[in-house]
Amino acid sequence: FxxxxxxxxxxxxxxxxxxxxxxxxxxxxxxxxxxxxxxxxKSKTKKEGMHALLNxxxxxxxxxxxxxxYANSAETYKHLCESSKDYKKGIVMLRTENRxxxxxxxxxxxxxxxLSQYQGGxxxxxxxxxxxxxxxxxxxxxxxxxxxxxxxxxxxxxxFGGGPGSYSAAILQxxxxxxxxxxxxxxxxxxxxxxxxxxxxxxxxxxxxxxMFQIPFGNGFDTVLYSNxxxxxxxxxxxxxxxxxxxxxxxxxxxxxxxxxxxxxxxxPYEAALFSLSMLLWTATGKTYTFSETESxxxxxxxxxxxxxxxxxxxxxxxxxxx
Numbered sequence: 001f002x003x004x005x006x007x008x009x010x011x012x013x014x015x016x017x018x019x020x021x022x023x024x025x026x027x028x029x030x031x032x033x034x035x036x037x038x039x040x041x042k043s044k045t046k047k048e049g050m051h052a053l054l055n056x057x058x059x060x061x062x063x064x065x066x067x068x069x070y071a072n073s074a075e076t077y078k079h080l081c082e083s084s085k086d087y088k089k090g091i092v093m094l095r096t097e098n099r100x101x102x103x104x105x106x107x108x109x110x111x112x113x114x115l116s117q118y119q120g121g122x123x124x125x126x127x128x129x130x131x132x133x134x135x136x137x138x139x140x141x142x143x144x145x146x147x148x149x150x151x152x153x154x155x156x157x158x159x160f161g162g163g164p165g166s167y168s169a170a171i172l173q174x175x176x177x178x179x180x181x182x183x184x185x186x187x188x189x190x191x192x193x194x195x196x197x198x199x200x201x202x203x204x205x206x207x208x209x210x211x212m213f214q215i216p217f218g219n220g221f222d223t224v225l226y227s228n229x230x231x232x233x234x235x236x237x238x239x240x241x242x243x244x245x246x247x248x249x250x251x252x253x254x255x256x257x258x259x260x261x262x263x264x265x266x267x268x269p270y271e272a273a274l275f276s277l278s279m280l281l282w283t284a285t286g287k288t289y290t291f292s293e294t295e296s297x298x299x300x301x302x303x304x305x306x307x308x309x310x311x312x313x314x315x316x317x318x319x320x321x322x323x
Contacts, residue, residue: 016056018099021092025053026072026080033069090133093126101281108280115284127187131164134228135195138166141258141311145227146170148309148317149256154178155222160245161212161229165192167258168225169199183208183217212241219248227258231275234285235297242301249322255303257318258311262290271314294318 020026028034028042040050054070057063064071072081079088108114145167157180159168168180182192186209196202208217224245230238245255260272267273272288279286289297295306295318303320310316 013060015099016053016060017062018096020053020057020062021080022096023053024082025057026076027082029063029070029072029077030081030083031072031077033064033066033071035069039070088133088136090129090131091136093129094133101278104281105277113280113284122185122187124187127185128191131188131191135164135166135191138164138227140313141315142166142170144309144311145256145258145317146174148319149223149225149254150174152254153222156220157181158217158221158224158245158248159183160217160224160226160241162225162227163188163192164195165205166195167227168205169196169201171225172201172204173199178223179204179206181206181208181217181221183210183212183215185209212244213237217248221249222253224249224253224255225258226255230257230259230294231279231288232283232286234287235293237285239297239301242297242303246302246322251322253322255298255320255322257294257320258315259294260288260314261294261308261316261318262288264290264292266290269314275314291316291318295320 023043023045025039025043028039036051036054037047039054040047043050054063054065058065058070062073062076064073078084078086080092081087082089104114149167149171154171154175155178157168157171157178159165159180159182161184162168162182163184165180165182168182172178172180182189182196182205184192189207189209193202193207196205208215226242226245229241233241242255249255260269260275262268262272262276266276276288279288291308298304298306298318298320302322304323305321307319308316309319
């Protein structure tokens with residue numbers, strides 16, 4: 001019982017941290033010590049409330065305090081202060097958005113999915129920040145994914161709906177003879193180009209923008225990445241995309257899927273089980289698939305000889321061969 005209550009109480013700490021992010025507390029603190037009054041003035045908040053928030057953050061070991069003044073820790077400055085070169089602007093945006101999204105969970109369970117607030121087309125600014133968040137998250141797995149993929153020559157790589165291109169860039173860094181096509185929306189590709197330029201890989205990439213259900217993207221690919229796409233769509237939509245990918249590949253080519261995959265009991269891994277609820281909130285038809293469900297879709301669309309690799313944190317990789 002106490003363990004359950006402690007999980008509920010984590011909501012309190014989450015709200016404190018998210019409020020500090022929304023008020024840009026870590027940015028206003030920067031590299032110096034500041035009084036509570038100074039932070040309240042910069043954030044346009046009341047002194048009483050800001051002092052309480054700052055003291056709570058110190059108690060949580062998030063901030064430092066000396067002689068009544070407050071400062072960032074090395075970690076909060078590095079990742080959460082906007083003047084830091086390592087500022088995680090995508091993750092910050094996504095976490096603050098998540099607070100609003102999880103507030104819709106009860107209504108979604110009672111009434112079903114409701115994405116009416118997202119009607120009217122894609123917001124390019126949101127898409128850019130979301131793409132940064134995906135890059136920041138992908139950095140956790142890029143080394144493992146690239147190591148698994150380059151076990152065999154990559155040659156011509158298609159990163160299908162590849163977002164920031166984090167995985168394909170890491171793969172090209174390892175396999176110096178490979179080249180890649182990155183397919184995604186224009187706003188997403190703007191961020192991908194920036195990331196790939198900094199990695200000095202632009203000359204080995206071709207960027208194709210458009211709707212992946214509609215546009216042609218070529219053929220003759222030896223390797224295809226299908227990363228964090230599966231969970232967005234239902235089985236019919238995924239099989240439509242997988243057939244399109246199949247037609248674009250050479251015989252014997254490899255399809256690499258990276259995603260959250262569940263065991264058949266649908267309760268493990270822990271992160272993948274919770275992610276199923278996120279898909280109810282964020283997508284029109286998506287969900288977290290089991291390994292078996294995924295491999296069944298792959299068989300229906302012409303793939304076989306599956307290999308599974310657990311990446312950790314709920315994520316895994318499935319390799320499938322175009323037979």
